[in-house]
Amino acid sequence: xxxxxxxxxxxxxxGGQGSRLYVLTQDTAKPAVPFGGKYRIIDFPLSxxxxxxxxxxxxxxxxxxxxxNDYIGNGQPWDLNRNWGGAHVLPPYTQSKTESWYxxxxxAIYQNxxxxxRYNPEYVxxxxxxxxxxMDYDKMLKFxxxxxxxxxxxxxxxxxxxxxxxxIMSTNEDQAxxxxxxxxxxxxxxxxxxxxxxxxxxxxxxxxxxxxxxxxSENDFGKxxxxxxxxDGRPMYAYSFEGYWKDVGTLDSLWDANxxxxxxxxxxxxxxxxxxxxxxxxxxxxxRIGSGAKVTNSFVAEGCTIRGSVDHSVLYTGCExxxxxxxxxxxxxxxxxxxxxxxxxxxIVGEQCVVEEGAKIGERPENHLDADWGIAVVGHKKTIAxxxxxxxxxxx
Amino acid sequence: xxxxxxxxxxxxxxxxxxxxxxxxxAAIPFGGRYRLVDFVLSNMVNSGILNVGVLAKQxxxxxxxxxxxxxxWDLNRKNGGLQLLPPFATEDTSGSxxxxxxxxxxxxxxxxxxxxxxxLLADAYVLCNIDYRAALEDHIASGCDITMMAxxxxxxxxxxxxxxxxxxxxxxxxxxxxxxxxxxxxxASMGHMIISRELLINVIRxxxxxxxxxxxxxxIQHEFNRGRLTINLYEVETKVLRxxxxxxxxxxxxxxxxxxxxxxxxxxxxPIHTRVTDEVPAYYGLDCQVERxxxxxxxxxxxxxxxxxxxxxxxVGKGAVLKNCIIMQGSVVGDNASLENVIVDKWVTISDGAQxxxxxxxxxxxxxxxxx
Numbered sequence: 015x016x017x018x019x020x021x022x023x024x025x026x027x028x029g030g031q032g033s034r035l036y037v038l039t040q041d042t043a044k045p046a047v048p049f050g051g052k053y054r055i056i057d058f059p060l061s062x063x064x065x066x067x068x069x070x071x072x073x074x075x076x077x078x079x080x081x082x083n084d085y086i087g088n089g090q091p092w093d094l095n096r097n098w099g100g101a102h103v104l105p106p107y108t109q110s111k112t113e114s115w116y117x118x119x120x121x122a123i124y125q126n127x128x129x130x131x132r133y134n135p136e137y138v139x140x141x142x143x144x145x146x147x148x149m150d151y152d153k154m155l156k157f158x159x160x161x162x163x164x165x166x167x168x169x170x171x172x173x174x175x176x177x178x179x180x181x182i183m184s185t186n187e188d189q190a191x192x193x194x195x196x197x198x199x200x201x202x203x204x205x206x207x208x209x210x211x212x213x214x215x216x217x218x219x220x221x222x223x224x225x226x227x228x229x230x231s232e233n234d235f236g237k238x239x240x241x242x243x244x245x246d247g248r249p250m251y252a253y254s255f256e257g258y259w260k261d262v263g264t265l266d267s268l269w270d271a272n273x274x275x276x277x278x279x280x281x282x283x284x285x286x287x288x289x290x291x292x293x294x295x296x297x298x299x300x301x302r303i304g305s306g307a308k309v310t311n312s313f314v315a316e317g318c319t320i321r322g323s324v325d326h327s328v329l330y331t332g333c334e335x336x337x338x339x340x341x342x343x344x345x346x347x348x349x350x351x352x353x354x355x356x357x358x359x360x361x362i363v364g365e366q367c368v369v370e371e372g373a374k375i376g377e378r379p380e381n382h383l384d385a386d387w388g389i390a391v392v393g394h395k396k397t398i399a400x401x402x403x404x405x406x407x408x409x410x
Numbered sequence: 411x412x413x414x415x416x417x418x419x420x421x422x423x424x425x426x427x428x429x430x431x432x433x434x435x436a437a438i439p440f441g442g443r444y445r446l447v448d449f450v451l452s453n454m455v456n457s458g459i460l461n462v463g464v465l466a467k468q469x470x471x472x473x474x475x476x477x478x479x480x481x482x483w484d485l486n487r488k489n490g491g492l493q494l495l496p497p498f499a500t501e502d503t504s505g506s507x508x509x510x511x512x513x514x515x516x517x518x519x520x521x522x523x524x525x526x527x528x529x530l531l532a533d534a535y536v537l538c539n540i541d542y543r544a545a546l547e548d549h550i551a552s553g554c555d556i557t558m559m560a561x562x563x564x565x566x567x568x569x570x571x572x573x574x575x576x577x578x579x580x581x582x583x584x585x586x587x588x589x590x591x592x593x594x595x596x597x598a599s600m601g602h603m604i605i606s607r608e609l610l611i612n613v614i615r616x617x618x619x620x621x622x623x624x625x626x627x628x629x630i631q632h633e634f635n636r637g638r639l640t641i642n643l644y645e646v647e648t649k650v651l652r653x654x655x656x657x658x659x660x661x662x663x664x665x666x667x668x669x670x671x672x673x674x675x676x677x678x679x680x681p682i683h684t685r686v687t688d689e690v691p692a693y694y695g696l697d698c699q700v701e702r703x704x705x706x707x708x709x710x711x712x713x714x715x716x717x718x719x720x721x722x723x724x725x726v727g728k729g730a731v732l733k734n735c736i737i738m739q740g741s742v743v744g745d746n747a748s749l750e751n752v753i754v755d756k757w758v759t760i761s762d763g764a765q766x767x768x769x770x771x772x773x774x775x776x777x778x779x780x781x782x
Contacts, residue, residue, distance in 0.1 A: 051691035052707070090481065091686070276693075284690045292688050297482075297681035300442030300706040300719075301692065302672065310698050315691040316443070316707050328691075 020070055020099060020133040022155055022212075024063050025126070027119050028056060028143040029076030034264045036409050037393025038364055043075065044263070045143025046082045048347045048365065050275055050284070051315035051330050053293045054085060055262060056143045060092045060101070061291040066151035068139065070099035072129055074122045076115060079105055091294040104129060118233035124222040130215065138218060140211040140235065146271050147208070147259040148283055148291070154253045155212055163251040164217040165243050167191065168210035170255045177201035181236050183252045191250040196236050205252060208259055211235065217248065258282045265409075269362055269389050272328045272345045275313045298331055306337065315348075322352070330365075339369075342378065347394070356398075360406065364394035375404040382406060413528040413546050413604070414461040415454040416516060418509065419447060419473055421533045421572075421601060425655040428775040429755060433472035436464070436534035438653070439738045439756065441666055441675075442706035442721050445476050446653060447534045448684045449675075450602075451492075454530070455483045456680040457542035460490040461526060463519050465512045467497055476685050483683045495519055508623030513614050520611055529610050533572075533601025537651040537662060539677050545644045549604040552642035556609075556630065558583065559602035559644045563592040569654050573599040573626055575643060583641035586634050588627055597643055600650055649674040660753060660773045663719055663736045667702050689722050697728055713743070727762065734770060738778075752776065 032044025039047060045056035056073075063071050071094060075082050082103070088094075089101025104126050106115050116122035123130075123140065130138060137158065139151055149168070158166040169183050177198070184193035184203045193202060221239055225231050231238045243250055258281045262268040274281050284291065298317025303309060308323040317332040322339035332349040335341055339352045343360040350367040352358055358369060361376035369375060375398060376390035388407035392398060396410060404410055419436030429438045436447035447464070454462055462485060466473055473494075477483075480492035497515040509531075513520075520529070528549070530542055540559075549557035560575060568591065575597040576585040583597075592598040613629055622628045633639035649671050651662040665671050676682060689708030694700065699714040708723035713730030720726070721738045727745035736753045743749065744762035751768035754760065755778035764782055768774035776782055 278695075290688045291690075295482075295686040297683045299672075299676040299682065300704045300721075302667075303700045303703040303705060304669075305702045307701060309694045309700055311696045312694045313691050314694060314705075324694075 017134055018098065020135045022068055022137040022139055022151075023070040023072070023099070023130065023133050023135045024059075024068050024139040024141055024151075025072045025074060025123055025130070026056070026059055026063075026141045026143055027122060028073050028082060029079075029116055029122065030142070030144060031077045032144070032263060035268065036265065037391060038265070038268075038362070039078075040393060041078060042081045042394075043078050043143075046078075046085055047262075047268070048330055049146060049262065049268070050272060051313050051328055053291060055146065056082070056085070057092075057291050057293045058146055058148070059141045059143060060086075060089075060094065062147075062149050062151060063139075063141075064092050064094065064292070065289050066149075066155075068151060069094065069096050070133055070135075071101050072104045072126060073101060073143075074104050074116065074126065076106055076122070079103070085294055087294070092292045099133065102129065118238075119235045120222060120225055120231075120239045121233035123218075124226050124233070127219060127222065130219075135215050138213050138215045140213065142209040144261055144263050145209065145259060146262055146282065147255075148257065148286075148289055149210070149255060149259075150289075151210070151212075154210070154255075157251070157253045158212045158214075161189070161251045162249055163212075164214045164248045165240070165250045166212045166253050167240070167250070168208040168255050169205040169252045170208055170259055171204050172206040174201055174204060177204050177206060181207035183207060185252045189251050189254070191244065191252050194240055194244055205254070207236070208255060210255075211240075212253075217243075265362060265389065265391050269345055272313075272362075273326075273343075275328055276311055276326060296331060304337070307335075322354075344376070353400075361390040361392065361404070363392045364396065366395045367392055368397045370398060370400035370402075372401045373398045373403070377406050379406075411458040411460055411543075412526050413459055413530055413542070414463065414520075414523045414526040414607070415450075415459045415530045415532060415542075416513070417447065417450055417454075417462065417464045418512060418531070418533045418601070419464060419466045419470065420468065420512070422535050422654045423468070426653070426659060428656050428753075428777065429659070430469065431777065432469055434466060434469045435653075436466070437470075437472040437476055438659070439721055440537065440653070440659075440663060442704045442719050444682060444684045445473075446537070447473065447476070448682055449537045449539070450532045450534050451483055451485075452680070452682045453538070453540055453542060454532075455485065455683065459530070459542065460485075460487060461523050462492045463495045463516055464492065465495050465516060467512060470494070470496060478685065482685055490523075493519060508628075509625035510614055510617050510629070511623040513610070513625070514618045517611065517614055520607060520614075523607070527607055529605055529607050531601075531603050531605065531610075535653045536600045536602065537653070537675060538600075538646065538648060539675050539680055539682070540646055540648060541680070545602075546604060548644050549642060552581070554582065554640040554642035555605070556639065557604040557642040557644050558597075558599055559604075559646055560597035560599050561646050561650050563596050563598050564594055566593055567591045567598065569658060571598040572601060573630075575599070575641070577643040581643045581645065583634070583643050586631055586641065588631055597645065600646065600652065604644075651675070656753070656775060657771060657773070660736065660751075663753075664717065664734060666704060666719070667717060672704075687722060695728070713745075721756075734773075736773075755779075758782065 028045040032039040094101035301318040304321035315331040321337045322335040324341045327344045330348040345362045347365040353371045359376045423435040485492035692709040695712030706722040713726040718735040725742045729746040733750045738756045741758040759781040
């Protein structure tokens with residue numbers, strides 16, 4: 015049979031629980047968490063793929079996959095509805111001899127070797143659904159080929175303090191990776207792994223098979239596969255990425271990344287029409303601003319109705335802010351209603367919540383000692399009773 | 411669904427010539443993110459209609475571009491779906507001589523949809539949110555040859571309606587007039603009618619073979635006046651906006667700023683679908699003052715905007731003041747510009763400090779792509 019061939023396909027690890035997002039990931043996987051008004055986190059890696067000319071993406075799901083499956087559908091919003099290729103949701107499944115969940119990131123790819131082989135690719139791009147960034151993977155692939163690498167890891171410089179919480183690479187002058195440490199106490203370098211890998215598929219496939227055969231292995235890319243490549247002296251290179259990249263795995267970082275959208279210099283480069291971020295669309299009408307409303311320094315998606323005062327905030331699709339409500343420094347996720355006279359400050363409010371009249375969520379940082387202050391967080395589909403108070407740092 | 415929708419996309423193209431220079435009427439932008447055709451098309455889809463033919467004769471590239479493969483309306487179907495019906499090129503294709511002339515081009519299509527015994531003929535100049543299923547039931551129950559959907563007018567109109575009717579208590583039409591204003595209590599047409607497929611095909615064949623093309627005058631009125639055609643009137647009680655000339659376009663566009671009208675038009679249970687453009691959410695700047703506005707995705711607003719509609723990707727510079735304005739997609743209003751009662755078509759640049767002022771009964775219109 016004539017075997018068609020893709021040069022490079024992507025495998026997107028979207029099974030993470032995202033437990034540090036607490037209530038926001040109670041019923042949904044982290045990549046499905048809303049971001050930036052109209053997006054979900056997974057829109058970024060998916061759109062990056064399409065914008066980089068990669069038209070085949072396997073999305074590996076495991077934890078609470080319902081919303082994510084629904085969201086990805088046939089991949090049409092990202093132009094990933096292809097006759098040959100496109101977006102495929104890959105949950106764990108029962109096989110003839112074994113039956114198992116994805117034990118780790120490497121095991122998830124191992125279990126889908128037949129899927130990858132169907133496209134007979136030269137290279138496989140491994141992605142995660144945890145980060146907000148715009149990146150042209152094609153440039154990284156060119157680098158991978160130029161260097162004759164079998165494994166290329168995208169890296170970016172971070173502060174020494176952040177380095178202690180990340181996977182850190184040491185490289186020589188040719189950008190070859192000489193050392194890799196996961197969360198080092200004394201970092202030898204400030205180049206952190208972005209969780210974006212390109213492997214030559216034939217090499218990775220063998221390492222996945224060997225790794226699976228090792229009962230001691232945790233079947234994880236960071237802990238097992240990459241150290242094994244390094245130990246064997248396989249050609250590994252670090253690809254330096256310059257630009258915005260943010261892990262939104264914690265409530266604070268998720269809030270921060272939303273606030274970055276308000277920066278007039280547009281650090282994420284959201285407005286670049288040649289590199290759009292695509293999202294599933296829900297046919298909401300344009301946003302309505304009522305008489306007496308006040309909206310400043312805010313990012314507002316479609317389908318909202320604003321009659322109150324909104325400053326320094328990000329409102330997601332279909333939110334309603336009633337008269338006399340005050341919203342400051344808030345991230346308000348889709349279809350949430352803030353009733354008359356409520357005060358919503360410095361917080362994240364989940365999808366489909368109702369903040370009843372006169373309720374108060376969060377506070378400005380000015381009146382607090384640093385240690386006492388933090389953003390307040392309300393999970394999805396919660397009702398905050400009239401007149402009740404959610405204090406800074408509180409999570410409900 | 412046993413009804414097929416046929417959309418006429420040209421009606422009033424001439425009266426709206428400020429906008430129809432390089433697009434037909436159905437493709438005129440409306441409401442920040444829509445085109446006129448989105449309303450009738452979404453109504454059809456939301457009413458369960460799976461077969462839709464769109465008749466287009468002139469300047470229909472913009473409409474084709476907008477409809478694409480019609481997947482936003484869920485009409486990219488294996489069976490049925492949306493079909494654009496431009497005319498066959500013959501020696502007599504220049505200009506439309508009437509609805510029957512346009513329908514003649516749809517004869518083959520009407521023959522193929524033999525599973526739907528009823529046809530909804532709909533003009534794209536009306537903006538409303540209605541369920542055509544109820545109208546079809548009413549048509550069948552009435553036993554009449556044709557059902558005209560209409561609104562009951564409460565005040566004397568300024569602009570002519572295509573047809574104005576009086577009806578008895580059982581909603582049978584008792585008088586039928588063409589191209590005239592309506593008096594209070596009259597029923598005014600909205601370019602929507604239901605007719606059986608069989609009758610429609612016979613009329614198209616018979617009349618066009620005799621060189622007769624005016625559907626309303628030569629068929630409906632002529633036959634009605636001779637007692638050979640019964641007309642049922644289906645009263646539409648929800649809010650209906652019409653776009654028949656530039657001033658009415660302006661008034662209807664501003665009307666959606668009204669909460670009740672907006673709620674009648676944009677219902678959560680029956681959404682109006684449109685083409686997705688993947689713009690970023692709108693950004694409201696530090697010095698922004700907005701009141702009573704409709705603002706679409708991708709806008710960047712740093713000025714003062716009041717009682718206006720901004721379409722996707724509009725930029726309003728610092729210190730700019732907009733009042734009663736309709737700004738279409740991608741246009742830029744420079745710093746400190748001042749606009750009142752102005753309609754700005756797509757991709758226009760209003761220079762810094764420019765001042766434009768129209769009358770509320772006669773807005774200034776800036777054509778697509780120009781710099782002012």
